[in-house]
Amino acid sequence: MADFIKHPVVELPERKPEPxxxxxxxxxxxxxxxxxxxxxxxxxxADGAVMRALWLAQEKFSFLPxxxxxxxxxxxxxxxxxxxxxxxxxxxxxxxxxxKYVLDVCTCFSCQLCGGFxxxxxxxxxxxxxxxxxxxxxxxxxxxxxxxxxCGSAPMLQITNGTYVHHLTKDKIDALVDALRxxxxxxxxxxxxxxxxxxxxxxxxxxxxxxxxxGVCPVSETTR
Amino acid sequence: MAKVTIDHQTFExxxxxxxxxxxxxxxxxxxxxxxxxxxxxxxxxxxxxVEVGMPQRDRATGDVVKDxxxxxxxxxxxxxxxxxxxxxxxxxxxxxxxxxxxxKRAQKDTLEFLLxxxxxxxxxxxxxxHCPLQNQAYKHGPEGSRFEFEKVHKPKHIDxxxxxxxxxxxxxxxxxxxxxxxxxxxxxxxxxxxxxVRNYPMTPPGVEFDEPYSMNVIDICPVGALTSxxxxxxxxxxxxxxxxxxxxxxxxxxxxxYWVKDNQIMKVTPRTNMEVNEYWLADEERLDYRxxxxxxxxxxxxxxxxxxxxxxxxxxxxCLQGVDGSRIVFLGSAWATVEDNYLLGRxxxxxGASAPVYLPHVESGHGDNWLRTDDRTPNAQGCERLGIRAIxxxxxKARLESADVLYVMEDxxxxxxxxxxxxxxxxxxxxxxxxxxxxxxxxxxxxxxAAMAVETVGTYVNMDGHAQRLRPAxxxxxxxxxxxxxxxxxxxxxxxxxxxKWYNESNLVDCQPGWVSLPEVAAGLGHAMAYKGPKxxxxxxxxxxxxxxxxxxxxxxxxxxxxxTAGVTA
Numbered sequence: 001m002a003d004f005i006k007h008p009v010v011e012l013p014e015r016k017p018e019p020x021x022x023x024x025x026x027x028x029x030x031x032x033x034x035x036x037x038x039x040x041x042x043x044x045x046a047d048g049a050v051m052r053a054l055w056l057a058q059e060k061f062s063f064l065p066x067x068x069x070x071x072x073x074x075x076x077x078x079x080x081x082x083x084x085x086x087x088x089x090x091x092x093x094x095x096x097x098x099x100k101y102v103l104d105v106c107t108c109f110s111c112q113l114c115g116g117f118x119x120x121x122x123x124x125x126x127x128x129x130x131x132x133x134x135x136x137x138x139x140x141x142x143x144x145x146x147x148x149x150x151c152g153s154a155p156m157l158q159i160t161n162g163t164y165v166h167h168l169t170k171d172k173i174d175a176l177v178d179a180l181r182x183x184x185x186x187x188x189x190x191x192x193x194x195x196x197x198x199x200x201x202x203x204x205x206x207x208x209x210x211x212x213x214x215g216v217c218p219v220s221e222t223t224r
Numbered sequence: 225m226a227k228v229t230i231d232h233q234t235f236e237x238x239x240x241x242x243x244x245x246x247x248x249x250x251x252x253x254x255x256x257x258x259x260x261x262x263x264x265x266x267x268x269x270x271x272x273x274v275e276v277g278m279p280q281r282d283r284a285t286g287d288v289v290k291d292x293x294x295x296x297x298x299x300x301x302x303x304x305x306x307x308x309x310x311x312x313x314x315x316x317x318x319x320x321x322x323x324x325x326x327x328k329r330a331q332k333d334t335l336e337f338l339l340x341x342x343x344x345x346x347x348x349x350x351x352x353x354h355c356p357l358q359n360q361a362y363k364h365g366p367e368g369s370r371f372e373f374e375k376v377h378k379p380k381h382i383d384x385x386x387x388x389x390x391x392x393x394x395x396x397x398x399x400x401x402x403x404x405x406x407x408x409x410x411x412x413x414x415x416x417x418x419x420x421v422r423n424y425p426m427t428p429p430g431v432e433f434d435e436p437y438s439m440n441v442i443d444i445c446p447v448g449a450l451t452s453x454x455x456x457x458x459x460x461x462x463x464x465x466x467x468x469x470x471x472x473x474x475x476x477x478x479x480x481x482y483w484v485k486d487n488q489i490m491k492v493t494p495r496t497n498m499e500v501n502e503y504w505l506a507d508e509e510r511l512d513y514r515x516x517x518x519x520x521x522x523x524x525x526x527x528x529x530x531x532x533x534x535x536x537x538x539x540x541x542x543c544l545q546g547v548d549g550s551r552i553v554f555l556g557s558a559w560a561t562v563e564d565n566y567l568l569g570r571x572x573x574x575x576g577a578s579a580p581v582y583l584p585h586v587e588s589g590h591g592d593n594w595l596r597t598d599d600r601t602p603n604a605q606g607c608e609r610l611g612i613r614a615i616x617x618x619x620x621k622a623r624l625e626s627a628d629v630l631y632v633m634e635d636x637x638x639x640x641x642x643x644x645x646x647x648x649x650x651x652x653x654x655x656x657x658x659x660x661x662x663x664x665x666x667x668x669x670x671x672x673x674a675a676m677a678v679e680t681v682g683t684y685v686n687m688d689g690h691a692q693r694l695r696p697a698x699x700x701x702x703x704x705x706x707x708x709x710x711x712x713x714x715x716x717x718x719x720x721x722x723x724x725k726w727y728n729e730s731n732l733v734d735c736q737p738g739w740v741s742l743p744e745v746a747a748g749l750g751h752a753m754a755y756k757g758p759k760x761x762x763x764x765x766x767x768x769x770x771x772x773x774x775x776x777x778x779x780x781x782x783x784x785x786x787x788x789t790a791g792v793t794a
Contacts, residue, residue, distance in 0.1 A: 005373070010392070010422045012379035017429050066429035079412030081405070084428035088417040 013088075013095075019067045020097075026071055032056060036075055046076045050086050054093055063094040091145075092161050099134040099141035101180050104158040105168075107144050110151035119155045119168040120144060126177065139181065163188055187212060226314035231323040237312060244272050244307040252320055255331055255360040257338075257446040258398035259308035262503055263407050267306035269338070269398050271360070273330045275319035276305045288315075304330050321364065328364070335365035341376045341421060342447070343393045351448030353461035357396065376421045384414070384426070385433030387453050387507055388441060392424035395449035401425050401441035408504065411435035425449075436596060439507045443493055454511055455491045459483075465715045467697035468495050468782055470684050472559065472677045473509040474591075475599035477686030479783070480505060482513075482678050482697035487731040489513040489678055489697065497783050500690055506595045516698075519659040521673035523701075523734040533702075537741065540670045541748025543629055543652040549576025553627045555620070556580035556612045557634040558601035559658075560674075561682025561694060562772070563761040564738025565603075565610050567753065568633050571742055574751040580633075581615035581623075582607045583640050597687060602677070606685035609771040609787070617642035627651055633738060634674050638663040656741060673735035675700055680737040681710050681758045683775065685787065691775040692784035701732040704740065706757040 019026075028036065035056065039049035053072045054064060061068050064087050073083035087093045094102070105123060107116040120131060123142055127135050134141040150156045153166030163186055165176055179186065190203055190211045203211045225236040228243075230252055237246060245261060247254045257269035277300035280289040289297045298317045304327060307318070321328045339361060346352040378392030397416060402425055405414045413433045417426045427433050442450050466481040471492070478501035483491045492513050494505035524536030531539070544552065554572040556565045568580050584604060591598040604614070615623075620642040624630060629652045630637070637643055639662070648667035655668035658676050665671055677684075678697040685691045695714040696707050739758045746753040755761050759777045766772045772787065779785050 008374055008376040008421070010376060010378045010418065010424070012382060012392075013417070013426070013429065015427070015429055069428070070430075079406070081412045081415040081428045081431065085415035085417055089419045 017066060020065045021061060021067055026067055028057075028060075028071070028075060032060065033075065040076065047078045047082065050076060050078060050083055051090075054083070054087055058093060063097050065095070097134075100139050100160075101185075102141045102143060102160045104143045104145035104148065104161075105131075106146070106148045106150070106154070106156055106158075108147035110147075111155040114154040115168075116155040119157070119170075119173065122170050123157075123173055123177075126173065140177070159185060165189075226312070228312050228314075228316045228318065230318045231320055241312050242308065243274070243276075243310040243312050243316075243318065246312060247307060247318075247320065252322070254307055254320060255356075255364050256308060257356060257360075257396060258400060260400055260403075260444055260503075263400065263403045265306075265308040266399055266403070267309040269396065270306065270334045271331060271338075272307045273304040273334070274307045274310075274321075274327055275324050276301050276307075276310060277317045277319075278313065279315045279317075331364045332366050335361055336369065338396050339365070339369060340371045341393070342396065343375065345394075349394070349448040350451045350456055351394075351445070355448060356446040378422070378424050382426075383453065384450070385435075385438050387511070388433055388438050389451050389453050389456060390425065391449050391451070393449075394447045395424045396447055397423055397425075398446055399425070400444045400446065401450060404441050404444060405433075405435070409435055409437045409440070411437075413438075414441075436507055436592070437504060437594075439510050440494070440504050444503075452491070452510075459485045459490045464490055466493075467678075467695050467711075467715050469678065469695045469697060470602065470692045471505070471509040472602045473512050473600065474506070474595070474597040475602065475604060475687040476501065476595050476597050477602055477684055477690060477692055477784075478505050478509055478595055479692070480509065484678075484698045486728050487698045487733075489516045499783065499786065500686065500688075500692070501595055504595060508596065515659060516676055516678050517731070519661045520733040521657060521660050521671070521735065524673060525668075525671045527669060533736065533744075536670060536672050537744040538748050540654045540672065540745045543654055543670060544575055544631070544745070544749055547575075547628050547652075550578070551626065551628040552577040553620070553623050553630050554578075554580035555630065555632045555635055555637060556582040556607055556610075557632075558582050558584065558599075558604040558607050559677070560634040560656075560738055561603065561677075561680065561758070562606040562610065562685060562691075562765060562775075563682045563758045564633065564742065565607055565612055566761060566765050567739060567742040567746075568631075569610060569612065570753060571631075571746050571751070574746060574753075575749065580612050581620070582612050583617065583620065583635055583637065583642065584614040585640070599687065602686070603684045605687055605689060606683065606691075609685060609769065610765075621647070624648075624651060629654070632656065632664060632668075634658060636662045636664050638667065654745075656738060672741050673733070674741070675733075675735045675737040679707070679733070679735065680739075681706060682737070682739075683758075683762055683780065685775075689787040689789055690784045691772070691780055691787050693777060693780045693782075699732060700736070701734040702736075704737075707737070 036053050039052045040046045043049055053076055057068050057072050058064050069083050069087050070080050073080040105120040107120055124130055127140050127142060129135050129142055131142050131144045148158055150164055155168045156164055156166045157168060158164050165186060166189055188211055205211055228235050228237060235250060244254055244256060244259055254272050256272040259265050277298040279296040280299040282289055291297050321331055346358055352358060380391050380393060382390040384390045399416060402414045402416055405411045413427055413431055413435055414425050416423050439452060442452050464483040464485045466483050469480060469482055471478040471480045479495040479497040481493050481495050482489050492510045494501060494503060496503050523530055524533055526539040552575060554568055554577055556568050572580050585600045586598050587600055588598055590596060617640050620637060624643055632655045634656050638645055645667040653668045654670045655664055656672050656674040657665055658674055677694050679700050680694060681696060682694045683691055696711050739761060743753040763776055766775045775785050775787060
């Protein structure tokens with residue numbers, strides 16, 4: 001984003017790209033189709049299920065090239081153009097191939113104040129890539145993200161649209177990268193306020209019996 | 225009846241009505257960009273903001289609360305409302321920019337936002353001069369911008385499809401074009417991509433914006449983001465004059481404006497007629513205008529040699545003189561006006577020939593039940609109502625075997641495959657033609673250039689029986705008082721005399737309307753067919769033929785007259 005302020009240039013996407021998913025793999029399984037139908041039944045029109053269906057497709061194909069968006073649109077019986085508009089609107093839908101783990105480092109206000117950029121730059125140096133790039137081995141993509149709604153535990157990052165890692169420090173990043181290289185994704189950590197920790201047992205999720213929650217707030221090096 | 229008060233003026237209304245449309249209909253000029261009467265109102269340009277209030281009601285009793293003076297207490301909504309998406313309600317009180325400083329300020333600020341990333345390239349923009357953003361910025365906008373940073377650069381001169389060019393930077397994301405493809409044409413070829421400051425309309429990958437109605441988005445675009453590939457940089461809007469008339473491309477008779485510069489048609493745009501084409505026009509109707517400018521004949525010829533008009537008319541009369549009526553074939557035309565076909569019918573009757581026939585130009589499968597039709601001619605219905613019947617090319621060929629003279633009005637039997645130039649060797653051919661590309665011209669003994677739909681006064685009847693007037697958009701060579709008067713009446717710039725600002729003698733075509741040529745030919749044969757002009761001819765037609773009842777010029781006006789279907793035999 002910082003670069004966009006200095007060079008506010010919007011690139012035209014490739015208008016006639018070659019398909020990247022082989023035709024024989026470009027389909028949903030019966031189970032997936034059934035799942036999509038379940039989602040469709042929850043909305044007044046089939047269009048309503050487009051975000052869930054795109055999400056499912058992204059999990060299946062790891063990203064959303066145009067032919068996958070077309071597949072989703074056809075499955076929902078909605079216009080391809082509309083589905084494409086939705087897919088480009090959200091940065092969480094990957095329009096191009098990313099690394100196995102996408103690390104979204106938040107640099108919005110709260111994280112920025114608490115050292116979000118320090119964490120981003122440390123990660124960039126450590127992995128030898130710039131933000132937006134993927135490491136040569138295809139394991140990590142480092143991205144800068146807008147607010148991910150976890151200001152209380154700033155600075156933080158998100159792993160591939162999923163787990164949050166709170167209260168980042170350089171040590172924590174070192175440990176995280178090592179763990180991810182061994183495909184050990186950290187467990188979900190509840191974001192609670194200190195006063196809620198006792199009351200709710202620190203668990204903010206209703207679908208699991210217990211989660212870890214953080215205790216003491218570390219302060220970023222910058223602030224210190 | 226329900227009442228609504230707009231800027232202290234009370235109006236009565238019925239039914240469910242949108243506030244913005246109601247204001248526009250009643251002369252309150254609310255600025256807006258994204259709203260279009262034919263499409264849904266997304267309320268995303270935020271330009272039509274107004275203050276809206278309702279009479280306060282007592283919660284307990286439900287009665288309207290009165291102040292000390294006995295007037296209703298009006299409770300205004302805490303925030304400004306977008307009038308395009310606001311439905312009116314009984315007792316509603318509205319304050320627009322005319323009476324509210326707050327609304328004025330909001331409109332000014334919205335414009336400042338819209339202009340933040342809008343390039344100030346009006347001097348080279350095709351939309352300049354008829355640009356809602358430009359006009360409203362002048363009317364309601366701030367005097368300058370406070371934005372000191374570099375503007376966002378988006379893709380420019382992108383061919384969205386074969387006919388529409390996108391300039392992403394100029395786009396204000398009103399989504400009119402996207403909604404057109406979603407709600408009106410239903411081609412679903414456009415969408416807004418990306419988000420925030422990065423968004424602009426685009427086709428999804430692998431899709432071209434090539435639907436047959438794509439160019440409508442150029443008209444509805446409130447800025448210069450979507451421009452015509454064909455008309456781009458050809459003429460500024462203030463260099464052209466426009467004339468309300470009718471399309472010549474299909475049987476739907478879509479209403480159009482012909483834009484003229486230096487006596488050449490520069491572009492064709494739709495003219496709103498809710499009974500015919502509503503707001504829209506097919507691309508083929510917009511692009512088929514070169515025939516009016518190119519390959520036009522230079523005056524009448526006899527046996528290929530240029531002659532004066534008097535000599536040409538006399539030569540035509542000589543061809544018909546003394547020939548038995550049964551050996552003359554009169555070919556009318558579904559491109560010619562009702563008036564001209566009627567006169568041709570009268571000429572045929574005068575020489576004792578049977579009624580004229582016409583060659584239909586039907587392309588099966590071309591139509592789409594909207595504005596494009598299988599019939600590629602504008603006036604087949606008018607011919608039928610005059611009793612001029614369709615004849616197949618083979619049928620015409622058969623009739624030519626026992627003919628000495630073929631009188632062709634504004635058609636091309638050779639190109640239609642009815643006959644070859646050799647077939648016509650023994651037949652005298654009199655031809656009223658539009659273009660020098662007319663293949664029958666090679667066989668014509670007398671060729672009399674005919675004024676095209678953009679140069680004449682006349683009437684077309686569309687497939688649904690809607691009789692509509694043609695008006696002269698450009699002048700022809702020579703003096704014709706009727707045409708000059710009509711041009712003066714229908715062109716906004718009141719072009720009519722050589723003293724007018726836009727008067728220009730370049731590109732004048734030496735041709736004559738049928739209602740000039742045909743009476744002259746008839747006069748050469750000793751038959752009087754004198755009319756003051758096409759208006760009088762149409763009056764006679766509407767009186768004489770029940771199938772044209774009511775189709776007089778004053779009645780047809782700008783939007784035409786729907787004729788009764790009775791009396792028509794297909």
